[in-house]
Structures are given as structure tokens and as C-alpha cells.
Amino acid sequence: MNTIYVVGIGPGAYEKMTVEAAQVLKSCDVIVGYTVYVDLVKEHFPGKEFLTTPMKREAERCELAFREAEKGRKVAMICSGDAGVYGMSGLMYEIGEQYPDTELRIIGGLTAATSGAAVLGAPLIHDFAVISLSDLLTPWEKIEKRILAAAEADFVICLYNPSSRKRHDYLQKACDLVLRYQKPETVCGYVKNIGREGEEGHVLTLEQLRGTEVDMFTTVWIGNSQTRELRGKMVTPRGYRNV
Numbered sequence: 001m002n003t004i005y006v007v008g009i010g011p012g013a014y015e016k017m018t019v020e021a022a023q024v025l026k027s028c029d030v031i032v033g034y035t036v037y038v039d040l041v042k043e044h045f046p047g048k049e050f051l052t053t054p055m056k057r058e059a060e061r062c063e064l065a066f067r068e069a070e071k072g073r074k075v076a077m078i079c080s081g082d083a084g085v086y087g088m089s090g091l092m093y094e095i096g097e098q099y100p101d102t103e104l105r106i107i108g109g110l111t112a113a114t115s116g117a118a119v120l121g122a123p124l125i126h127d128f129a130v131i132s133l134s135d136l137l138t139p140w141e142k143i144e145k146r147i148l149a150a151a152e153a154d155f156v157i158c159l160y161n162p163s164s165r166k167r168h169d170y171l172q173k174a175c176d177l178v179l180r181y182q183k184p185e186t187v188c189g190y191v192k193n194i195g196r197e198g199e200e201g202h203v204l205t206l207e208q209l210r211g212t213e214v215d216m217f218t219t220v221w222i223g224n225s226q227t228r229e230l231r232g233k234m235v236t237p238r239g240y241r242n243v
């Protein structure tokens, strides 16, 4: 049986890739992925064949992986972070319906929510909600509903895809929704280029976050009512000191 490994490579730096992911990539003949991710790993896996497709060609990329596997080659499809968090593993199963003779193995990776949390301090210690602000695949009304529900339930909120060229004011809109339930001084943070060159973490208030412009290589954390700033870091207490 042919096998495709769907591999989360972590946020960027080779050191942040799991040992399992590195071993799998080392053992494969072909590595398929979005150009940016292939460029991140290429130097560490000499001798492999690299196949890329540009952004928004996800289905094509999956087909390419299955066609290579059908030739009997050992294939890895790479994604940033974890392939199961706004990644390609779901689509690989869907497209895989047409390729019943190819087995899929998913190799988990370090997702931006947790790798970036480590940069900011300890923002996720308790319950948290992860929401993508991209309305390419989810209607904005639904995104709004999820933000409001998470804010009302006092979750720490981690926002993926907080911005793009066409969506400058989405972070501001998201902050306005959270402000219906949380105070303007709520502790927040954002990290740009986690585990990559130019990594930059910032801790700030919800009100300040509202006026901040971030790019698509940034992840954002909005604290809950308990989140505090300690040593300049973003910390959500779990409540150990109250028991």
C-alpha cells in the first residue's frame, strides 16, 4: 500500500520540528508543499525532490501528492504548525476518497497557538478558544458569533489569520466584539514570525490591540478576565493559589 505522510513542520525553525517529523521527512522521496514552507525546510533535507504549488491551490497540491504516491514513491505533504489546525490533513482525507489504495498518516506538529504562547509567557494556562479571522472559507457572520460567544464565556481567545491585504480592519472589528464583554485593559499579546527570523512578541491591552495593525505572519492572544501582566509577560492564572 502507498503511504502519504501529512507532516506539521512547526512554526518555522528546524529545532521546533518534532523528531518524528524530521525522521519522516528524512525517509521520504518527495516533499510536497506550499512554496514558503518548502523553502523553510529545504536545506535540512538534501537529495529530496520538492514539489510546490502556490497559495490557494490546496486541492491541486493534494492531488499532486496522491499522484506521486501512486507511482510508488514515499511522499510527505508538509504544512506549517500542525497539519490539523487550519492545515491540510482534512482536505487530504476528503480528496483521499478517490485514492482508497493510498494510506494517510498524520504527523502532529507544534501549532502557532502554543509556540507563540511560549514567547508571550503563559497566556493559555486555562480554557481557550481558537478562532480564525479569515472569511475565505467561513462567513464573517459566523466568525462574529464565535468571537462573541467565546468572549461572553470568558475564554482566552487565540486568533489565527488576523489580517491580510484585503482585511485590514478585521482585528479591530474582533476587538470591538470582545469589548462588549471584556474590559479595555484586558491583557493581550501578539507574536510575529514565531520561530522564524524576526520573531517579535508584544504584550498590550485590548484597547491598544484594537489600534494595532498586524500582518498574516502574526498570531494574536486576547486574555480572559483573569489574565495579568507579570514580568512584562502575558499570564493567565489557573487558580492554584485559590484552592
Ligand code: SAH
Binding pocket: 011, 012, 079, 080, 081, 082, 083, 084, 085, 086, 087, 110, 111, 112, 113, 116, 159, 160, 161, 162, 191, 192, 193, 194, 195, 196, 216, 217, 218, 219, 220
Ligand atoms: N497550521 C498552522 C496554521 C495555518 S493558518 C499552525 O498550526 O500553526 C495561518 C495562520 O497561522 C497565520 O495567519 C498566523 O496567524 C498563524 N501562524 C502560523 N505560523 C506562524 C508563525 N510562524 N508565526 C506567527 N503566526 C503564525
